[in-house]
Amino acid sequence: MFSKKARSRLSIFIVLLFLSIIAIFFIFKSLEKNIVYFFSPTEIYNKSDISFNKIIRIGGLVKKNSIKKDNKFIIFTITDLKNEIIVSYEGIVPNLFSEGKGVVAEGKLKDKKYFVASKILAKHDENYMPPEVKKALENSNN
Amino acid sequence: MLKKILPNKILSLNSNIINILIFFLIIFLVIGLIYSLVISPPDYIQGDSVRIMYVHVPSSIISLGCFSFIGIASIFILIFKIRFISFITKSLAPIGCIFALISIVTGSLWGKPTWGVWWVWDARLTSMLILLIFYIAYIYTWKFINNFEKANKISSIIGIIGLINIPIIKYSVDWWNTLHQPSSLSLTSLPTIHYTMLIPLAIMFLGMLIYSLIIFLTGYKIEVMKFKLSKKKNLE
Numbered sequence: 444m445f446s447k448k449a450r451s452r453l454s455i456f457i458v459l460l461f462l463s464i465i466a467i468f469f470i471f472k473s474l475e476k477n478i479v480y481f482f483s484p485t486e487i488y489n490k491s492d493i494s495f496n497k498i499i500r501i502g503g504l505v506k507k508n509s510i511k512k513d514n515k516f517i518i519f520t521i522t523d524l525k526n527e528i529i530v531s532y533e534g535i536v537p538n539l540f541s542e543g544k545g546v547v548a549e550g551k552l553k554d555k556k557y558f559v560a561s562k563i564l565a566k567h568d569e570n571y572m573p574p575e576v577k578k579a580l581e582n583s584n585n
Numbered sequence: 586m587l588k589k590i591l592p593n594k595i596l597s598l599n600s601n602i603i604n605i606l607i608f609f610l611i612i613f614l615v616i617g618l619i620y621s622l623v624i625s626p627p628d629y630i631q632g633d634s635v636r637i638m639y640v641h642v643p644s645s646i647i648s649l650g651c652f653s654f655i656g657i658a659s660i661f662i663l664i665f666k667i668r669f670i671s672f673i674t675k676s677l678a679p680i681g682c683i684f685a686l687i688s689i690v691t692g693s694l695w696g697k698p699t700w701g702v703w704w705v706w707d708a709r710l711t712s713m714l715i716l717l718i719f720y721i722a723y724i725y726t727w728k729f730i731n732n733f734e735k736a737n738k739i740s741s742i743i744g745i746i747g748l749i750n751i752p753i754i755k756y757s758v759d760w761w762n763t764l765h766q767p768s769s770l771s772l773t774s775l776p777t778i779h780y781t782m783l784i785p786l787a788i789m790f791l792g793m794l795i796y797s798l799i800i801f802l803t804g805y806k807i808e809v810m811k812f813k814l815s816k817k818k819n820l821e
């Protein structure tokens with residue numbers, strides 16, 4: 444069907460494809476921690492090697508009736524409906540930041556339940572719950 | 586219609602087809618822009634910045650589609666040495682590149698009022714930037730390597746390596762926690778975009794697709810002409 448040369452190129456290609464799939468699989472496996480943009484409260488709760496002085500990001504939903512504002516200081520709770528983390532932040536929050544909506548906070552953990560944020564990002568969720576939260580929810584339910 | 590794409594037929598492609606396409610392009614863009622900028626409602630939480638989506642989403646789809654084609658075609662180029670596919674991929678690359686750039690810029694403009702930042706290094710945004718870099722590498726390989734066979738080989742390898750990135754972009758929002766929201770459109774479930782926003786999105790997508798087709802046909806024709814001319818020169 445194909446010329447002899449084409450056939451040999453095809454077999455080389457298939458071997459290379461197979462090898463590169465394996466290589467990529469291992470690369471991603473080792474990079475997984477760096478690819479994740481934020482952790483959910485449950486992931487923080489289950490984590491054994493937490494570095495408290497490193498800047499990390501946590502994300503989830505802003506718990507209803509948890510926002511307390513005092514001048515420029517704001518305290519609220521991030522939840523994945525299973526575990527919660529209290530976040531304190533000084534500064535201006537984005538317009539889309541509100542109760543019951545997705546949020547990502549960047550900063551340092553003081554302990555497993557308390558987080559001091561240096562930056563707040565609103566996560567858009569288009570009328571539906573973000574799958575990360577849902578996934579975290581399902582994971583914590585199991 | 587498809588036979589016209591063959592290199593010996595493309596030169597007979599008369600300007601009538603291009604003119605018809607331009608006619609449809611204008612109609613789709615005018616209706617699409619009026620619909621998306623005036624008629625369609627603002628979003629319940631984002632307000633008017635949702636209108637950026639009508640450019641952002643089609644650009645992303647077209648740039649991903651172009652590179653998917655380039656990557657898969659590159660496999661055929663390397664294995665079966667079918668020359669005219671190179672002309673197709675070569676003329677598709679600038680289109681995909683510019684739409685990748687548009688996607689990143691519009692996304693950034695949307696990110697500032699929505700997330701509060703222009704740019705974050707999450708999986709979706711980073712992989713999209715990598716796609717843009719692959720496009721630039723692909724285009725510059727053709728530009729700076731004058732030997733056709735050599736440029737063909739190197740650019741195809743770039744295309745195949747870049748192909749790995751495509752599913753990563755597509756599924757990054759499902760595989761990892763990202764700031765970018767998951768896709769609202771999928772083949773398996775109902776869209777989570779209201780139909781009043783879905784209609785202008787579809788019209789804008791068709792308009793931008795026709796635009797890409799016009800640029801592609803023109804570019805492809807020029808590539809074939811260039812190759813035939815250089816061949817003629819070599820014979821003389």
